[in-house]
Amino acid sequence: MRNRGFDKVLNSMDLLVVAFGAMIGWGWVVSSGGWIQNAGTIGTVIGFIIGGIMIYFVGMTYAELTPAMPKVGGEHVFSYKAFGPTGSYICTWALILSYIGVVCFEAVSLPTIVSYIFPTFNQVYLYSVAGSDVYLTGVIIASLFTIGIIIINILGIKAASILQTVLTVAIAAVGVILVIASAINGDPSNLEGQVIIGDGVGSIKNIMSVAVVAPFFLFGFDVIPQVAEEINIPLKKIAKVLLLSIICAVSFYGLVVFAVGYAMNSTDIATAMEGSGLVTATAMEKVFNSTVMAKVLIVGGLCGVITSWNSFLIGGSRAIFSMAESKMIPGRFAKLHSKRKTPVNALILIGVLSLAAPFFGRTMLVWISDAASFACCLAYCMVSLSFVILRKKEPDLHRPYKVKHYKFVGITAALLSGMMVMLYLIPGSGSTLTIQEMVIVGGWTLLGVFFYVLCKKHYNEQFGKVEV
Numbered sequence: 223m224r225n226r227g228f229d230k231v232l233n234s235m236d237l238l239v240v241a242f243g244a245m246i247g248w249g250w251v252v253s254s255g256g257w258i259q260n261a262g263t264i265g266t267v268i269g270f271i272i273g274g275i276m277i278y279f280v281g282m283t284y285a286e287l288t289p290a291m292p293k294v295g296g297e298h299v300f301s302y303k304a305f306g307p308t309g310s311y312i313c314t315w316a317l318i319l320s321y322i323g324v325v326c327f328e329a330v331s332l333p334t335i336v337s338y339i340f341p342t343f344n345q346v347y348l349y350s351v352a353g354s355d356v357y358l359t360g361v362i363i364a365s366l367f368t369i370g371i372i373i374i375n376i377l378g379i380k381a382a383s384i385l386q387t388v389l390t391v392a393i394a395a396v397g398v399i400l401v402i403a404s405a406i407n408g409d410p411s412n413l414e415g416q417v418i419i420g421d422g423v424g425s426i427k428n429i430m431s432v433a434v435v436a437p438f439f440l441f442g443f444d445v446i447p448q449v450a451e452e453i454n455i456p457l458k459k460i461a462k463v464l465l466l467s468i469i470c471a472v473s474f475y476g477l478v479v480f481a482v483g484y485a486m487n488s489t490d491i492a493t494a495m496e497g498s499g500l501v502t503a504t505a506m507e508k509v510f511n512s513t514v515m516a517k518v519l520i521v522g523g524l525c526g527v528i529t530s531w532n533s534f535l536i537g538g539s540r541a542i543f544s545m546a547e548s549k550m551i552p553g554r555f556a557k558l559h560s561k562r563k564t565p566v567n568a569l570i571l572i573g574v575l576s577l578a579a580p581f582f583g584r585t586m587l588v589w590i591s592d593a594a595s596f597a598c599c600l601a602y603c604m605v606s607l608s609f610v611i612l613r614k615k616e617p618d619l620h621r622p623y624k625v626k627h628y629k630f631v632g633i634t635a636a637l638l639s640g641m642m643v644m645l646y647l648i649p650g651s652g653s654t655l656t657i658q659e660m661v662i663v664g665g666w667t668l669l670g671v672f673f674y675v676l677c678k679k680h681y682n683e684q685f686g687k688v689e690v
Contacts, residue, residue, distance in 0.1 A: 228294060229379065229563045230454040234463050236383040237446055237453060239390040240536065241467035242474075243529030244442025246393055248331055250475055251523035253439075254482045255491050255501025258416055261428040263483025265418040267476045269429045273436025274472035276642075279635040280602045281443055281468045282625050283609035288447040288464065289457035289622040295544025296447025297605050299688055304608035304615065307550070307686025308674075313604040314545050315670040316597040319663075320441070321538030323594025325572055326579035328531035329368055330587040333360030333580065335524045338500065339517055354583030364580040371532055372573035378562045379452050379536065386532055389525040396522030397478055400502070403509040404481035412487040434653065437642060438595050439475065442530065443467050444602075445537035461623035478502060485509045535572055542568035548688050549681040551673050586658075592646075593662040596655060599642040606635035 232240075257266040284296075293299045297317055302310035337343045337360075346358035375382045420428045446453075446464050453460060485505040486494070494504040500520065507516035543565035546555035559566040579587060610632035612619065625631050645653040655663065678685045 227558050227563050228451045230452055231378075231380045232383060232449060232453045232455075234455050234459060235387065236380075237449075237455070237460070237463045238467055238470070239386045239529075240383060240449070240533050241443045241446050241464065242470050243386050243390040243393070243526075244445050244533030244537075245440050245467070245471035245530075246390070246474055247328070247439070247526045247530035248335065248523050249439045250397075250478050250526070251500055251502045251520065254479050254505075255495045255499065257432055257479060258483050258491055258501070259488075259495065260419065261432045262416045262418040262420075262425075263413055263480055265420075265425065265429045266432050266479045266483075268418075269432025270436045270472055270475050270479070272429070272433035274440060274468065276433075276638045277437045277440045277443075277472075278465070278468050279631060280606055280639055281465055282631050283606045283635050284444060284447060285461035285464050286621055286623055286625045286628075287605070287609055287612070288450055289460045290619055292447075292450040292453065292457060292460070293544075293689070294448065294451045294540050295547075296450055296540075297444065297601055298541065298544040298548070300447075300608045300612070301604050302548075302686075302688040304611040305604070307548075307688075309604065310548075310686070310688065311545070311550050311670070311674055313601050313608075314541055314550075315666075316604075317444075317601040318538060318541045318545070319666050320594040320598035320601065321534045321541060322572060322575055323590045323597070324441075324534040325531055325538060325576050327587045327591040327594070328527050328534075329364045329576045329579045330582075330584050331527050332364050332367055332524070333357070334584060335520065335527060336360075336363060338498065338503075338520050339524075351583035352585035354585035356581065356583050361580045365577055367528070367531075368573060368576040371528070371535060372569055372576075375532070375535055375539070375569050376559060376562060376564050376566055378564060379449060382532055382536055386529055389529045389532075392525045393522050393529065394474075396519055396525075397474055400506050400509070400519065401477050401481045404485040404505065407509040408481070408484035410484070412485065412490075413483055414487070416483060416488045416491070431652070434642075434645065436475075437599075440468065440471055441595070441598050442471075442533055444598075444605075445533045448537040448540035457622040481505065535569070535576075538572050539565045539568040542571065544688075548686055549684045550677055550686060552677070553681075589656065589658045589662055592655060593659045593666070596643065596646040596659070596663060597666075599639050599646070602639040603636055603643055606632055606639055610636065 261269055287300045291299045298314040301313035344357040348356045418425050443464055482502055482505040494501045503516040503519045506519040542555050545551045546553050555568045557567045613628050645651045646655050
């Protein structure tokens with residue numbers, strides 16, 4: 223395999239925290255109460271296990287393909303090998319939207335979280351976008367964090383992974399503290415009336431409503447194949463770390479939800495939902511009888527925002543690099559920093575978009591986030607199909623990690639991820655893209671078509687050449 227110049231510095235722990243940190247964002251702080259009210263404490267845990275199984279099937283296809291083709295860009299190479307240049311373009315272009323969408327969303331989430339810790343933080347009102355107020359203080363702190371994270375990533379993947387490790391340990395510590403304190407100071411009677419919400423078919427429907435959204439909180443393990451050329455562990459071990467990251471994320475969400483339900487009864491949760499909405503933080507406050515501990519948990523959530531931000535920045539920059547190297551987008555984005563061996567221009571591009579994001583307000587970024595989730599599901603579906611196709615098309619391909627029962631695994635992964643794609647498109651599904659989100663997806667598609675035509679004409683035979 224030709225070395226493009228990337229530094230092979232990532233070990234097993236680096237990989238695990240990059241993937242796990244990507245999956246553990248702000249949702250465990252802000253969404254737990256709603257999940258419990260909808261499906262119950264145990265119902266939510268069951269829902270996350272079901273959603274985790276869906277993601278695990280997709281993860282198994284990645285687990286085989288990544289060590290078999292350990293190249294920067296990951297999915298870009300897999301889909302090229304299976305579908306050729308056009309299929310690879312569609313898959314990677316969709317993936318870039320998902321990464322950029324998450325990065326931009328985290329840039330806007332940051333000021334919101336800071337305002338929970340410091341209630342008077344929002345100062346100097348600028349304007350409103352779709353009902354979302356934009357404040358100068360929010361724009362400034364989001365911009366400072368964006369510049370800081372970009373600089374760290376330009377300094378090298380190892381520097382970014384060190385940041386990721388520190389913050390992920392902080393998240394895990396806060397989560398463990400909540401679980402232990404809930405086990406000691408919680409009460410089984412709090413579960414009464416909120417074990418599983420609903421009876422019979424109704425309870426199943428409520429559990430499945432959580433199962434359907436759970437995968438959207440488990441995106442991020444796919445960052446691992448993006449940095450495949452920067453990994454310095456045995457190839458077979460990459461697959462195991464990837465799958466372990468999914469198990470860790472599902473376990474984290476499940477334990478946090480159970481801790482909240484064990485610490486707070488249904489009345490407590492309803493009151494917290496009507497207040498700040500941060501039920502997990504309220505649970506932390508209750509089990510310690512301390513408002514300070516609630517803020518500590520919110521700080522843990524802030525760390526989760528930064529880890530997701532950092533991971534998707536890593537993944538997005540490598541995806542852009544891989545497309546640029548294949549001359550599918552302008553080649554200048556394939557430039558590596560002369561000393562740090564990082565895709566500097568790709569990082570700067572995402573950084574500029576991140577800097578612009580806070581000016582558009584939180585509501586618009588919710589639209590971008592949903593559009594990003596749709597795009598990620600589409601990429602997952604294409605990777606799952608690539609997995610099945612390559613087993614037939616390339617039976618002799620060296621696979622350090624080989625999945626058993628590949629037809630069942632691959633077809634199941636493709637169907638489940640394809641189902642998630644359809645949920646975004648079918649009216650009345652509960653996850654249907656809004657008009658605004660459709661416009662974002664449509665605009666991104668048109669931009670992709672523009673670059674496809676332009677670069678194919680400009681680069682001629684060089685267009686779409688992927689080294690595999």
